[in-house]
Amino acid sequence: MVLDKFSLGGQVGVVTGGGQGLGKMFCHAFAEAGADIVVAEINAETGPVTAEEIRAKGRDALFVHTDVRDAVSVQEMVDQAVAKFGKIDFLMNNAGIVQHLAAEEVAVEEWRAVIDVNLTGVFLCCQAVGRHMIARREGRIINIASMSGLIVNIPQSQASYNASKAAVIHLTKSLASEWAPHNIRVNAIAPGYMNTAMAAPFFNDPAYGGVWINAIPMKRPGEPEELGPVAVFLASAASSYMTGETVVVDGGYTIW
Numbered sequence: 219m220v221l222d223k224f225s226l227g228g229q230v231g232v233v234t235g236g237g238q239g240l241g242k243m244f245c246h247a248f249a250e251a252g253a254d255i256v257v258a259e260i261n262a263e264t265g266p267v268t269a270e271e272i273r274a275k276g277r278d279a280l281f282v283h284t285d286v287r288d289a290v291s292v293q294e295m296v297d298q299a300v301a302k303f304g305k306i307d308f309l310m311n312n313a314g315i316v317q318h319l320a321a322e323e324v325a326v327e328e329w330r331a332v333i334d335v336n337l338t339g340v341f342l343c344c345q346a347v348g349r350h351m352i353a354r355r356e357g358r359i360i361n362i363a364s365m366s367g368l369i370v371n372i373p374q375s376q377a378s379y380n381a382s383k384a385a386v387i388h389l390t391k392s393l394a395s396e397w398a399p400h401n402i403r404v405n406a407i408a409p410g411y412m413n414t415a416m417a418a419p420f421f422n423d424p425a426y427g428g429v430w431i432n433a434i435p436m437k438r439p440g441e442p443e444e445l446g447p448v449a450v451f452l453a454s455a456a457s458s459y460m461t462g463e464t465v466v467v468d469g470g471y472t473i474w
């Protein structure tokens with residue numbers, strides 16, 4: 219039956235940055251579809267709370283204090299996940315940061331801070347989990363890009379973020395190509411403005427909010443829960459012939 223293909227029953231998924239915002243929602247969505255969850259999060263206060271919420275839902279969960287910028291930390295996370303659950307079926311690279319800085323003023327350390335989390339962090343997690351998936355000859359990876367990897371947002375200046383997310387989209391295609399022979403599918407989601415701590419404050423700022431809403435055909439930000447079903451689709455057998463693709467979920471922002 220077609221809905222059976224969306225089931226994640228018996229599967230184990232890693233979600234980076236699962237302590238809050240979209241990452242927390244993705245943990246819940248995957249758990250509701252039947253998966254056990256590894257919350258790989260740098261925030262030692264929020265990560266365990268998400269793991270406890272997942273256990274309260276009846277699925278198993280493990281919090282691993284993880285810095286996606288650090289290859290050693292990422293490998294330790296993979297080792298702990300495999301020690302507890304025996305396998306990782308899917309990886310969601312969600313951790314990300316943004317800075318609003320004029321390109322002519324940004325310091326190299328500020329530039330690197332964004333690239334380190336949003337691009338190098340995604341690559342390090344793909345590499346460490348990918349090696350495990352190659353050995354198992356199966357796996358699915360979902361990278362959280364952004365519509366900012368396809369268009370340039372206004373009025374804010376965020377060149378580092380835009381460039382990092384464009385790179386995530388092409389990294390997704392590159393890994394999909396390299397790892398298709400290993401039965402690993404790699405796809406991305408490009409959200410528009412979502413109602414989380416990262417974007418919500420700006421909707422109340424007159425310099426931003428009106429411009430943003432005017433640019434969205436649906437005239438509202440997205441709610442985090444509106445991305446959950448897309449993530450379950452990409453993590454599950456429902457998307458079995460799909461790889462290297464970026465699914466845009468933006469209320470129509472990128473059609474104008």
Ligand SMILES: NC(=O)c1ccc[n+]([C@@H]2O[C@H](COP(=O)([O-])OP(=O)(O)OC[C@H]3O[C@@H](n4cnc5c(N)ncnc54)[C@H](O)[C@@H]3O)[C@@H](O)[C@H]2O)c1
Pocket residue numbers: 234235236237238239240241258259260261264284285286287312313314315335339362363364365408409410411412413414415416417
């Ligand atoms: N909110 C939006 O409008 C929006 C739109 C498009 C894309 N995105 C992307 O979605 C993802 C989640 O965004 P959000 O709005 O939930 O952000 P958020 O700031 O609410 O949450 C990000 C999470 O990542 C964690 N994190 C940060 N650095 C980390 C690191 N080095 N290692 C491990 N974890 C780390 C944080 O502790 C936090 O829990 C990001 O990649 C973001 O770029 C967000």
